[in-house]
Amino acid sequence: MAVFTRTIRSGNAGMAVYEALPEGTQRCPAIVVIQHAPGVDSFLHRMADRLAEAGYAAVAPDLYHRLDPTREAMERFRMLKDREVEEDVNAVVGYLLLHPRVDGGRLGITGFCMGGRVVYLMAAANPYFKAAVAYYGGNIMVPWGDDVVAPFTRSSEIQCPLMFHAGAEDTNPSPQDLQKLDAELSRHGKPHEFYSYPGAGHAFMNFTSAERYRKSADNDSWPRTLEFFARYLGF
Numbered sequence: 372m373a374v375f376t377r378t379i380r381s382g383n384a385g386m387a388v389y390e391a392l393p394e395g396t397q398r399c400p401a402i403v404v405i406q407h408a409p410g411v412d413s414f415l416h417r418m419a420d421r422l423a424e425a426g427y428a429a430v431a432p433d434l435y436h437r438l439d440p441t442r443e444a445m446e447r448f449r450m451l452k453d454r455e456v457e458e459d460v461n462a463v464v465g466y467l468l469l470h471p472r473v474d475g476g477r478l479g480i481t482g483f484c485m486g487g488r489v490v491y492l493m494a495a496a497n498p499y500f501k502a503a504v505a506y507y508g509g510n511i512m513v514p515w516g517d518d519v520v521a522p523f524t525r526s527s528e529i530q531c532p533l534m535f536h537a538g539a540e541d542t543n544p545s546p547q548d549l550q551k552l553d554a555e556l557s558r559h560g561k562p563h564e565f566y567s568y569p570g571a572g573h574a575f576m577n578f579t580s581a582e583r584y585r586k587s588a589d590n591d592s593w594p595r596t597l598e599f600f601a602r603y604l605g606f
Contacts (some may be wrong), residue, residue, distance in 0.1 A: 427606070506536045
């Protein structure tokens, strides 16, 4: 496996992208990995690495690249705008379509925490994604920015199958939020699978937090994620 960070263009700005590639030289499916609120940190690196170990090219863009790096992560999180997030993820897709190791017809997306919300958004916004896996994405009913609609409002535009993992003890998304999302996706005939993990709250995949990490939920959800991507990306 090869790992490195490179800078690509998004609009008029440079954006850092962490990249993990599997062994070999053959073209492979690729997964865009969307950060949680703390950013593209050791947890995100490990999630990308796990996908590369499974045979996928994995890329994790820094969605905070427009924002002052001296600000706290949660402050930067609250400054994100959906229009700019779309631009950034679309730039990553453009990069992957030209990547010599990537089969551009087999692109997926996954994300954690705020990244799970971005997964829901981008499943509607970008037709190149063939499969999307969201981990405990909150605030899906809330827009980022003043002149955009919430991802939930775009449910009818979702263009690929969606898997959603959440902790049964989470409050954002809450079990009631999941019921609402499930009903809306069903109403529009969108293929989706939802899984809830008992004893787990928000950020149950984050192994860097002893308080939040739940090994059983990790062990149950990750094979489901890999099977889902394999099913829809033909891998």
